[in-house]
Amino acid sequence: MTAAVSKPSPWTGLIAGLGLAVLFVLSLAVGVSPLPVNRMLSDPEAMQLLAVSRLPRTLAAVLCGAGLAIAGLIMQTLSRNRFVEPATAGTAQSAELGILLVTLLFPAAALWVKTLFAGSVALVGTSIFLATAHRLPPQQPFLVPLFGIVYGGVIGAVATFAAWQADLLQFLSVWTNGEFSGVLRGRYELLWIAALMVAVAWIVADRLTIMALGRETSIGLGIDYARMMQIGLVIVSVITALAVVVVGMIPFVGLAVPNIVSRLMGDNVRGTLGWVAAGGAGLVLACDIAGRLIRYPYEIPVGTVMGVVGGVVFLWLLFRRGGHG
Amino acid sequence: MIRIENVSFKHRATPILTDISLDIPKGGVVALIGPNGAGKSTLLSLVARLQPLQTGSISVDGLPVDTTPGRDLAKVLAILRQDTTIASRLRVRELVGFGRFPHGRGRLTDDDNAIVDGAIAQFDLADLSDRFIETLSGGQRQRALVAMAFAQGTDYLLLDEPLNNLDMYYARALMRSLRSVADVNGKTVVIVLHDINQASAHADRIVAMKGGRIVADGTPAEILTSDVLDAVFGFRMRVETIDGTPFALHQF
Ligand SMILES: Nc1ncnc2c1ncn2[C@@H]1O[C@H](COP(=O)(O)OP(=O)(O)O)[C@@H](O)[C@H]1O
Numbered sequence: 070m071t072a073a074v075s076k077p078s079p080w081t082g083l084i085a086g087l088g089l090a091v092l093f094v095l096s097l098a099v100g101v102s103p104l105p106v107n108r109m110l111s112d113p114e115a116m117q118l119l120a121v122s123r124l125p126r127t128l129a130a131v132l133c134g135a136g137l138a139i140a141g142l143i144m145q146t147l148s149r150n151r152f153v154e155p156a157t158a159g160t161a162q163s164a165e166l167g168i169l170l171v172t173l174l175f176p177a178a179a180l181w182v183k184t185l186f187a188g189s190v191a192l193v194g195t196s197i198f199l200a201t202a203h204r205l206p207p208q209q210p211f212l213v214p215l216f217g218i219v220y221g222g223v224i225g226a227v228a229t230f231a232a233w234q235a236d237l238l239q240f241l242s243v244w245t246n247g248e249f250s251g252v253l254r255g256r257y258e259l260l261w262i263a264a265l266m267v268a269v270a271w272i273v274a275d276r277l278t279i280m281a282l283g284r285e286t287s288i289g290l291g292i293d294y295a296r297m298m299q300i301g302l303v304i305v306s307v308i309t310a311l312a313v314v315v316v317g318m319i320p321f322v323g324l325a326v327p328n329i330v331s332r333l334m335g336d337n338v339r340g341t342l343g344w345v346a347a348g349g350a351g352l353v354l355a356c357d358i359a360g361r362l363i364r365y366p367y368e369i370p371v372g373t374v375m376g377v378v379g380g381v382v383f384l385w386l387l388f389r390r391g392g393h394g
Numbered sequence: 395m396i397r398i399e400n401v402s403f404k405h406r407a408t409p410i411l412t413d414i415s416l417d418i419p420k421g422g423v424v425a426l427i428g429p430n431g432a433g434k435s436t437l438l439s440l441v442a443r444l445q446p447l448q449t450g451s452i453s454v455d456g457l458p459v460d461t462t463p464g465r466d467l468a469k470v471l472a473i474l475r476q477d478t479t480i481a482s483r484l485r486v487r488e489l490v491g492f493g494r495f496p497h498g499r500g501r502l503t504d505d506d507n508a509i510v511d512g513a514i515a516q517f518d519l520a521d522l523s524d525r526f527i528e529t530l531s532g533g534q535r536q537r538a539l540v541a542m543a544f545a546q547g548t549d550y551l552l553l554d555e556p557l558n559n560l561d562m563y564y565a566r567a568l569m570r571s572l573r574s575v576a577d578v579n580g581k582t583v584v585i586v587l588h589d590i591n592q593a594s595a596h597a598d599r600i601v602a603m604k605g606g607r608i609v610a611d612g613t614p615a616e617i618l619t620s621d622v623l624d625a626v627f628g629f630r631m632r633v634e635t636i637d638g639t640p641f642a643l644h645q646f
Pocket residue numbers: 405410428429430431432433434435436437
């Protein structure tokens with residue numbers, strides 16, 4: 070592949086925006102109690118369903134999808150490795166352990182307190198992962214995700230053991246497997262903080278692009294590398310903890326979306342960040358809609374659907390990459 | 395002026411640099427030569443604050459490199475490392491544009507764009523400017539990196555073996571570009587070279603290092619002698635002067 074890839078035209082943006090809008094409306098319409106698009110806004114009962122359940126659920130999917138995709142992008146930037154994301158690098162598992170511990174110790178704490186605690190544990194867990202990843206030989210890019218999977222597995226096992234001891238195993242599965250069916254008005258609003266984190270990522274987009282060029286190039290260009298590393302870690306940890314606590318972890322979004330966008334458009338974060346966020350939102354929305362339709366009227370959790378879809382996409386990425394040499 | 399005073403550097407217990415003192419006045423091209431492992435890259439990385447100083451002090455235009463904020467120093471000093479690998483999918487123009495980052499923190503003004511275009515033209519990258527770096531040959535990539543360092547527009551430019559991968563045409567073109575920014579714009583270029591004849595033809599001053607110490611320092615005519623080169627590289631070579639420039643015949 071030697072030809073230059075031209076920048077996306079305004080049409081691509083328009084089509085992508087339309088696609089996202091269609092998914093958004095579909096997500097509002099699809100469910101056990103039917104909600105035809107044409108009388109969504111006229112029928113008061115329909116309005117109630119929309120405001121209490123469908124709209125929160127749809128917004129939660131958009132916020133989680135966009136947030137987790139951006140978290141994956143930042144993770145890949147900080148570790149300089151394309152094959153890591155919060156779900157496979159110990160971030161999600163640390164957040165799960167954190168929410169489990171705070172639930173055991175302070176069961177009455179407010180949701181935001183629990184989220185803060187989960188986020189702090191995720192920050193520690195991810196910092197340890199990155200510190201180790203930077204010591205692995207860069208000639209062997211697969212060591213980093215491999216280490217991440219083992220590391221995440223160990224933390225996950227600790228969380229499972231603790232949950233088993235405390236008889237909280239069914240709680241743990243709520244956090245480890247994302248599901249939007251329980252999302253109602255008043256129970257998802259914390260996720261707006263993920264949007265705030267995406268905004269922070271937008272502000273530091275150029276610095277993120279430079280950080281992907283390595284520590285020395287970053288310092289040479291006058292970037293405070295250590296501080297940027299901390300900012301990136303906070304963004305990743307907060308977004309992951311929010312997803313884990315509010316809806317449960319959704320794997321692969323952070324892996325698949327940034328990789329596809331990078332293939333198509335390159336790695337200039339200023340140009341790709343919007344696409345990564347929109348792609349993540351669209352993918353999670355689509356998987357959630359699919360999960361509602363496949364066994365209608367029963368639901369399949371979005372985490373499960375994403376596990377299948379994301380796994381296939383990931384394998385495709387791996388083999389495609391191999392084909393390119 | 396770059397002022398290096400009594401700098402020593404150890405890696406664990408192994409001494410890498412021993413008591414280096416060197417003043418490099420503003421303006422001109424200084425070549426750093428010496429065998430592999432002499433400590434040239436380490437010295438440049440200390441000047442560019444890529445590694446923390448252990449003993450001694452280094453300042454650039456009076457700014458101590460260990461305490462001056464990184465973003466201030468990035469407007470004064472640019473470095474191209476010996477082994478820069480770019481794993482990101484960036485286009486040539488985007489990469490060169492990031493050289494302007496210290497000035498606008500990401501926003502490219504018309505002036506910035508003009509400087510970026512100038513650097514792209516100077517290193518013959520116009521035809522490649524929309525290509526992803528990963529699709530370039532080693533030499534083309536090297537030119538893009540040099541253009542990025544140039545675009546940074548600093549008074550001091552540290553280049554660690556920039557001729558790696560360059561063919562004769564572009565090696566000569568780069569050396570002539572460096573000569574001209576030194577002569578016309580008053581820039582200071584410190585360049586690590588393995589080809590001592592390039593150093594002789596284009597540098598004002600040659601500093602030779604060996605075993606973590608400076609072993610010779612002078613004009614090309616003073617350094618390119620059989621005795622000095624023997625002391626630095628460990629074998630005798632013939633030196634012939636052509637049109638006033640000494641050349642070492644190190645192939646025999
Ligand atoms: N990270 C490191 N660990 C151990 N030794 C190092 C490291 N970096 C450099 N060195 C040693 O420092 C010495 C100087 O290296 P360097 O500055 O790269 O030399 P030069 O650029 O002149 O070839 C060499 O002996 C090298 O082996």
